Amino acid sequence: MKDPRLQQDFFEQVYAVVKLIPQGRATSYGAIARYLGSGSSARTVGWAMNAAHGRPEIPAHRVVNRLGMLSGKMHFGNPMEMQQRLEAEGVHVVDDQIRQWERVFWDPMKELDT
DNA sequence: CGCCTGACGCAAA
DNA sequence: GTTTGCGCCAGGC
Numbered sequence: 001m002k003d004p005r006l007q008q009d010f011f012e013q014v015y016a017v018v019k020l021i022p023q024g025r026a027t028s029y030g031a032i033a034r035y036l037g038s039g040s041s042a043r044t045v046g047w048a049m050n051a052a053h054g055r056p057e058i059p060a061h062r063v064v065n066r067l068g069m070l071s072g073k074m075h076f077g078n079p080m081e082m083q084q085r086l087e088a089e090g091v092h093v094v095d096d097q098i099r100q101w102e103r104v105f106w107d108p109m110k111e112l113d114t
Numbered sequence: 115c116g117c118c119t120g121a122c123g124c125a126a127a
Numbered sequence: 128g129t130t131t132g133c134g135c136c137a138g139g140c
Contacts, residue, residue, distance in 0.1 A: 010136070029122050033135085042122035044136040049121055051137090065122060072121030 010036070014048040015055070017108050021062045024089045025106035026098060028066040035108040042066075050075060061085040068101030 017032050029049075030042040038044065045063075049072060052058040061082040065071045070093060073082040083093045092099040 030124095033122080038135070040123070041135040041137095043120060043134085044122090046121035047137055060121080063121075070121090075121055 010038075010044065011048040011051060014045050015052060015058050017112075018049075018052075018058050018060065018063055020108065020112070021059060021106055024091060024104070026062040026064055026068070026086070026091060026104050027106045027108060028064060028068075030066050031105075031107050031109060032063070035112070046072065059085075062106075064098060068098035068105070070096045070098075 013036050014032055017027075017035060021027055028042075029045040030039070032045045033039055033042045036045075049058075049060045049063055052060050053075075060072070061076075063072070070082050070086075073079045073096065076082050083096070086093050086098070091104055098104050
């Protein structure tokens with residue numbers, strides 16, 4: 001990501017991908033980072049989500065770490081909100097971990113790859 | 115300014 | 128096989 005303009009839009013790019021996540025599916029910070037070309041900036045994606053608060057358009061609950069763990073649930077107003085929203089979409093969560101993660105996982109690289 | 119931290123992820127020890 | 132450390136980008140102090 002050498003273009004400063006793209007860096008500026010990094011968050012927006014993250015949001016754009018997150019908004020594309022289908023209901024009942026979830027992806028990982030790293031997957032989004034790789035899709036955006038910054039494969040090793042998964043943390044920044046997490047930071048972007050942190051800044052996504054107050055953005056109902058952005059289903060932050062559908063973004064978890066690469067293991068399918070709800071690592072960011074504490075950053076929701078109510079830690080259970082993330083899990084509840086996932087469950088409401090048919091994604092079962094046990095012990096802060098998504099069940100059948102392989103099936104639920106939505107890889108933008110794979111799904112949106114041109 | 116420079117140093118530290120963070121919703122992560124991978125390599126190395 | 129488990130634990131530690133570093134990189135990535137942005138923001139706070």
